[in-house]
Amino acid sequence: MVRSEELGIGYEHDEGVAWVVEDLDLEVEHGVVTCLIGESGCGKSTIGNAISGLLPPYARTYGRLVVADRVVIDGDKMNFTGVRGKVVVRIAQDPASALNPYLTIGEQLSTAIRTHFPGLSEHDVRSKALELLSDVMLGEDVYDRYPHQLSGGMKRRAAIALALAPEPEVIVADEPTSALDAYLKYAVASLLKKLQREWELTLVFITHDVSIARYICDQVVVVYAGRIVEEGASPRCLESPSHPYLELLLKALPKRFSKDRLADIPGMPPRPGMYPTGCKFHPRCPYVFERCRQEEPPIIKAGDRLVRCWRYYEQSLT
C-alpha cells in the first residue's frame, strides 16, 4: 500500500540541505497497523508528512515513494494530486483543531462528502454523514450541533469522522495520543484500531509511546536518526529487541514494580544534518566495535525481523 525505495527527505536551509531521512526502505501492506516509533527529531513525523503529501515547499527528496500504486515521489519531483486528502489523510496531534467553530458538525461533514462524491443526492449525503458519525460512536444528535457544544472527546471523534469522509485507504496518525491522559490515549487508539479493522484501512501510527504501540500495532518500525533501525512484523520486537538502541530504549522506561536503575543512554540523539559517520547510533552504543565507526550497516534480516546493526551481519551470512 505504501512502499518507499531509498527515499531521502531533507529541508533546505541557508547553508544547503539538511537530510532528515535517508535511504528509507519502508513497506506497509494493505490493512495493517504500522507504528513508527522514535524520539523527537528522529524524522518520524517527516516520514508521516511525506506519505500524506504534506511536506513543505522547501523540502527536497530523492528515491521513490509509492502510495496506493501511484508514484508520488520520484527523484526530486512530487505529485500528490488525487492522492492527498483523498487516498491518504492525516490525523494531527490535536484533530479537533480541524473543526470550524462556526459550522455545525453536519454541515462540515456534508460539505466534505459533497466535495469527494459529487452527484450524491442530499438525502444520500445526509445518511452518509450519519453513518460516519455512528462509525466513530457519536449519536445522530451531534449532526446539528456546533463544535463548542461537544466535549473534548466528542470533538476529537467528530474530527476523525471528518477525516474519514473522503473514504481514504491510508490514514497517517501523527502522535494522536501524546497530549492526552492515560485512559484517553487508549480510547483514541482503540477507536482508530476499530475503524481500521471495519474499513480495512492501512494505518500508519506515529508515536513515541511504546505502550500504545504495543497495544495497537501489527508491524513495528523503529526510527533513529532518519533511518529504520529495526523492523518487525509483530509487536514481539518490543518484548525482545534486537537493535541496541531499541534494547536500551526499553530498559530506559520505568517499570511499575521494579526499582532497578533505568538504563542511561549516554549522550543525545544527533540533530538532522549532523549525523555521525558509520552507524548513526555508534557514539551511544555499548556494543560498538571498529566497523560500526567506519561503515554504516545495511538492513539485515535476523530471524523474524530486519535490523540495521553489524552484530547481526555474520549470522545472516550463514
Place this chain on the structure above:
Amino acid sequence: MSSLPLRSTIEDITSLLTRTWRKRPGFRVSLIIMIVLFTVAALGPYIAPYPRQGLGVEIDVTNALLPPSPKHILGTDSLGRDVLSRVLFALGRGLYQSLVVVAVSLVLGIVVGSFTALAPRSIEAVVSYVIELLLALPSILLAALLAILLGGTATSITVALIVTWFPWYARVSYLQARGLRELDFVRIPLYYGLSRAYVVVKHIGPNILAPMIVEALSDMGSVVLEISSITFLFGIGIGSFEEPDLGMMVANGLRDLVRAPWVFTAPAAILALIAIVFTVFGEAVYEEHHPILRRRWWLWF
C-alpha cells in the same frame, strides 16, 4: 555582569536585518537610500553652499524667488535663501528629531510597560487606563497645547510626540511582559525574593527588547511624517520663521506655488522620499519578523 545577553539581542536584530536584506529587494533599496539620507543629513551643514542662509540667520530679499540656476541649484525662497542649503539643514534636524522621539519613547515605553505588568493589581489597572487615555490624545492637538505652554520650540514638539508615542510602546511591552510574567523564569526570582527592578532589567527587558526594536524601526516613517504635519500646520512657534524645517518649508512654499514651484517641490519631494523609504524599510523588517503578516498590504485595497 556579562555582556552575552546584550550581544544575543544585537545578534537577533542583525540576523533579522540580514535575512530581510537577502529576501527583499525593496528593503535593499530603501536601506541604501536611508544610508544616503543619513549621510547627507550628517554632512549637510558642511556641504551646504550658503550655511548662514540655511540656518536662517541671513536673508537676502533682493534675491527672492530666483529659479534654479548654477548659483542656487534649487532656487531661492521668498526671503532669498538658498533652498538647497535650507533642505540640507532641515533634513538633519528632522531625522535627528524623529530618532530622539522614537528612542526616548521606546525606552520609556519598555520601562513603564514592564513595571506595570509586574505591579500589584490596583496599580496595574490605573496605569493601563492612563496609557489608554494618552493613546486617545491626538498628537497634533497636544503639540499645539505644549507649544503654548513651553513657548513654541522644537523641543515642545519633540516632547509632545514622545508623550503621544510612548504609550504605544508601553502598551505593546506591557502585553508582552504580561505573557512573560506567567513563565517560570520570571516567577522563580520573585519567589526567591529578588526585586521587581531586577526582574525587569534581567528577565523581562532582554526578552522584549528585540521585538520592540523591530516595532520601533517600522514606526520611524510615521514619526517623521507626524513631525512635519505639525510644523506644516502650526509652524514651530512664534518667531521661529527662520528655523529650517521640512514641514514649515512646504507650508511656506505653498504660498508661492504658482510663481515659484521649486520652493515647494524640493522639501515636499524629500519628505515624500523619507516617508516612503522609512515605511518600506519598516514594513519589510516587520513582516519578516512576523511572517504571518506577510501580504498584509492586500488588505489596503
Place this chain on the structure above:
Amino acid sequence: MSSPLLKIENLHAFYTVPLGGLRYGYRKVWALKGVNLDVFPGTTLGVVGGSGSGKTSLIRAILGFLRPAKGRILFRGMDISKLDRRRRMEIVKEIGYVPQEPSQSINPKMTIKDSIAEPLRPLGLSKEDIEKRIGVVMEMLDLDRSVGRMLARELSGGMLQRVAIARAIILKPRLLLLDEPTSFLDISTQAQILNILRDLKEELGLTYVLVSHDIDVVSYISDRIAVMVSGKVVEEGVAEKILREPLHPYTSILLNPEGVAREISIANSETDLCPIRSWCPLRMKKCSTEPPPAVKIDNEERTVLCWHYTT
C-alpha cells in the same frame, strides 16, 4: 513515626477566569477542593492525576504563586501561606522548585551560570563563594564547566532540566517540589533525569514532592503515592500497596488504562460529590447525593475517598 516536614490541611484554592463570550466579569474555578497530605522527611511523595486534576495547582499553592482560599500549608509546623516577607525568605531557602517545561523556566537571554546562581543573589555572598557553589552543583548534575557560559537555546531539553535542578538545589533545600520534571523529555533523557533525581536524594537527603501524569514515572522514585482527581486526593498510601492493590476505581484505571478503552468523563463541577460517580463500577446511591468521606484503612496507613469502603 517522625513529624511531617510538609503538612497540607484541607487546602482550597481557586483561579479567576473571564466569563468568556461577550460578557464582562470573572468566575471562580476551584482548582483545589480540600487537599490533605503529609510529607515525611527523607521520603518522596508522588502525586498522580490527569490534566485538570489540580496537581500543578498544589505545587503552585505551596510555592505561594496561588493563594489558598481556605486551609493551611505547614512547613516544619509553620503556616507558610501566612508568613511576613522576612520570615518567608527564610523558609523559601528550604524549598526548591523544578518546573515542568525547561524552555520556560530558564531565561533564554541569560547565561546558564547566572540562571543557576540566581537564588544566591539576595544572600549577598562573595563572588568566590558563589563561584564555588555553582561549581559544586554543576558537578553534581554532571554539567560541564563550559555549559555555564552558554545560553539556553544552545542546550537540549534534558540539559536545561539539569540546569533547572541545579538552580533548585543550590540553596541546599530540604524539600524539592518537582512539577512534571520529565514530561517534555524523550524516553532516554527522562531516564537520565530520573536517575539523577534518585541519586541526589540519596546524596543530599532530600524530600521530594513529585507531580506527574505518568504513574510509572512516579512509581520509580516514590515511597508514597497520592492520586488526585478534580482537586481532591482520592487515594493516598504506600506506593507499593497502591500499585499492587488499588482501591479507588480511578486509581485502578490509571494503573490499567488498556482495560477501559472507552472515553470516561471526570466531572469537574463545583459540587463536592465524587467526580467519577457517573461511570464508577462501585457506585452506590449515596454517591450522587453526599460527598464521599475519607476512609482510613490498613492501620491508618492508607486513605481512600470513597463510600464503598465505609463499613
